[in-house]
Amino acid sequence: DADVTQTPRNRITKTGxxxxxxxxQTKGHDRMYWYRQDPGxxxxxIYYSFDVKDINKGEISDGYSVSRQAQAKFxxxxxxxxxxxxxxxxxxxxxxxxxxxxxxxxxxxxxxx
Amino acid sequence: xxxxxxxxxxxxxxxxxxxxxxCTYSDRGSQSFFWYRQxxxxxxxxxxxxxxxxxxxxxxxxxxLNKASQYVSLLIRDSQPSDSATYLxxxxxxxxxxxxxxxxxxxxxxx
Numbered sequence: 001d002a003d004v005t006q007t008p009r010n011r012i013t014k015t016g017x018x019x020x021x022x023x024x025q026t027k028g029h030d031r032m033y034w035y036r037q038d039p040g041x042x043x044x045x046i047y048y049s050f051d052v053k054d055i056n057k058g059e060i061s062d063g064y065s066v067s068r069q070a071q072a073k074f075x076x077x078x079x080x081x082x083x084x085x086x087x088x089x090x091x092x093x094x095x096x097x098x099x100x101x102x103x104x105x106x107x108x109x110x111x112x113x
Numbered sequence: 114x115x116x117x118x119x120x121x122x123x124x125x126x127x128x129x130x131x132x133x134x135x136c137t138y139s140d141r142g143s144q145s146f147f148w149y150r151q152x153x154x155x156x157x158x159x160x161x162x163x164x165x166x167x168x169x170x171x172x173x174x175x176x177x178l179n180k181a182s183q184y185v186s187l188l189i190r191d192s193q194p195s196d197s198a199t200y201l202x203x204x205x206x207x208x209x210x211x212x213x214x215x216x217x218x219x220x221x222x223x224x
Contacts, residue, residue: 033211040121040216041216042201042214042215042216042217043157043201043214045211048209048211050209056209058211088154090156090157096210101147101159101162101203101205101212102212103159104156104157104158105156106155106156107154107155107156
């Protein structure tokens with residue numbers, strides 16, 4: 001089983017619909033992240049959380065919200081999906097420290113039509 | 114705005130050659146540097162990290178860091194077709210220690 005699990009892996013939704021992407025991890029890391037990846041734009045940080053009570057906006061948080069339900073769970077919501085939110089979304093986790101990098105989930109393909 | 118720059122490629126090398134991937138970063142306060150490999154449609158996977166000036170070797174991979182020039186590179190020796198992927202450079206720094214990613218260099222290793 002993957003250490004960082006994302007659901008759903010693929011979703012097609014309609015404009016204006018609410019959708020939630022869920023992430024759970026078994027790595028025991030306090031830090032969790034949501035990124036989106038678009039061709040030519042690389043990985044961009046949406047939100048991050050350093051513990052259950054700490055939520056921070058990233059580079060591109062507009063149109064998104066998050067919830068950190070537990071140390072191991074971090075969900076991303078699109079309240080009213082729009083077509084330019086079509087992208088590959090990654091959840092990631094890390095431990096603190098300079099040498100500690102982040103570990104990605106398998107990704108969730110979201111298409112908004 | 115902190116930036117990490119990579120040549121998008123594609124970089125094409127013959128099998129068995131050395132592939133050289135380069136990355137520059139804008140924040141002089143950056144403290145550690147990571148290289149990820151990403152196959153199409155898959156998640157990025159860590160290849161190696163470096164935080165001291167100089168070279169760090171791990172198998173066929175060598176990371177090189179020059180903080181004065183704000184430059185980090187990845188060398189892949191004896192390149193194999195299975196190395197064909199996009200390589201992402203990531204830099205950690207700032208008050209939160211978040212990773213900032215470059216847009217990646219696509220590498221193609223021709224048999």
